[in-house]
Amino acid sequence: MLLFCPTCGNVLHIEEGTISLRFACNTCPYICNINRRVSSRTYPKLKEVDDVLGGSAAWENVDSTEERCPKCSHPRAYFMQIQTRSADEPMTTFYKCCNSQCSHNWRE
Known part of the structure; x- marks a missing residue:
């Protein structure tokens, strides 16, 4: 926890x-005595996969391929590739089930 000088x-x-x-x-000459224990803990909210990829609009103009959904076994899925690590690592492929009732997201 960081505290900043009010002056x-x-x-x-x-x-x-x-x-x-x-x-x-x-x-500056600002001094503040510590009379009690000072602690603060905040946990960031984890983002969903769609938020990281750009929301639902990111899936509007993507191609589909023959990839079986691990949740509903639908034979086709939309896919996109994004460089999530350093340049010498391969791109990460993200999939979204073509079945509108499932719409399961996963990555390779």
């Missing part, structure tokens, strides 16, 4: 004072 806006660092720990600014 100049720089990041506060923790230093050991005469009695206890305190927040201090490197650029």
Whole structure:
């Protein structure tokens, strides 16, 4: 957790004072004693595959191929390839079932 100086806006660092720990600014004389335990924990919301690929509009103009859906065994699926890793790694192929009732997403 980062705390910022209310005077100049720089990041506060923790230093050991005469009695206890305190927040201090490197650029101005701001000091704030730490009287209680300071903690904060936030977990980011994980994105769905469609959000990462550009939403439902990303699947509008894609081709289909003969790839069996692992969920409903439909014989065709839409596909797109995206470079998700470094350039020396192969592209990742994403599939979406052509069956409108299933629409299962998976990747190779």
